[in-house]
Amino acid sequence: MNCSVFRSLQDLFFPRTCFSCGSRITEGILCPLCLRQIRFIRPPVCRMCSGALGDGTAVCRRCLRSRPAYHRLICAAHDTEPLSGLIRLLKYRHYDFIGEFLSRLLVRYCREQAVSFPPETVAVGVPLHPARRRERGYNQTALLAKNFSKFIHISFRDDIIVRLRNRPSQTHLSIAQRRKNVQNSFIASKRAKGKTILLVDDIYTTGATVNACSRVLREAGAGDITVLTVARACPEHTYGGKD
Numbered sequence: 001m002n003c004s005v006f007r008s009l010q011d012l013f014f015p016r017t018c019f020s021c022g023s024r025i026t027e028g029i030l031c032p033l034c035l036r037q038i039r040f041i042r043p044p045v046c047r048m049c050s051g052a053l054g055d056g057t058a059v060c061r062r063c064l065r066s067r068p069a070y071h072r073l074i075c076a077a078h079d080t081e082p083l084s085g086l087i088r089l090l091k092y093r094h095y096d097f098i099g100e101f102l103s104r105l106l107v108r109y110c111r112e113q114a115v116s117f118p119p120e121t122v123a124v125g126v127p128l129h130p131a132r133r134r135e136r137g138y139n140q141t142a143l144l145a146k147n148f149s150k151f152i153h154i155s156f157r158d159d160i161i162v163r164l165r166n167r168p169s170q171t172h173l174s175i176a177q178r179r180k181n182v183q184n185s186f187i188a189s190k191r192a193k194g195k196t197i198l199l200v201d202d203i204y205t206t207g208a209t210v211n212a213c214s215r216v217l218r219e220a221g222a223g224d225i226t227v228l229t230v231a232r233a234c235p236e237h238t239y240g241g242k243d
């Protein structure tokens, strides 16, 4: 059976629908209308937190006061529907093709914003807690990092940073204790030494996790670190907050 016949039969028995509104589509995972609802982040934004900026500065006052351990952060879009729904599906269900879609969206955004990565860059995902990884069967951030690296021809590694198990629950801890808790959750390998790192996460919320990862990567001797996330959850950030 040739490809187009197979595709029309597949569409007949399993019609494709938009993941957000359920309307019929012929390709992709969102209808054109829902696709247009994705709110991409437009410059000028702070190069450390992607928060809106007035013209003429590169880093916002908050980030100047409390400088993150990474060198640059890029968030593609605001954490609103239909993007938030897609990220939830990627996190809690085995929808690998959503990971591919979101990675392509990151590629498109980086191209539009003229963001490039040197060929020696190594992409890594923010490691998931081992128990959660076991429960989910995969790490969605590693999936994003892997797809993205493939599309832009850089390498991907999953042995550069790991998350430790059995950290105490965050809920009863003060902000300072939480920061320390997150800070002590990761270990970077000696393999990070001298590497240009692209750290990929799904959502930027407070920055505590990506900052903690970046700190251990730098302690292990990593060079330039760029953080890349699909979505940005809040207009402001506070390190050590809920993450």
Ligand SMILES: [Zn+2]
Pocket: 018, 019, 020, 021, 022, 023, 030, 031, 032, 033, 034, 035
């Ligand atoms: Zn739709």
Ligand SMILES: [Zn+2]
Pocket: 046, 047, 048, 049, 050, 051, 059, 060, 061, 062, 063, 064
């Ligand atoms: Zn900032």
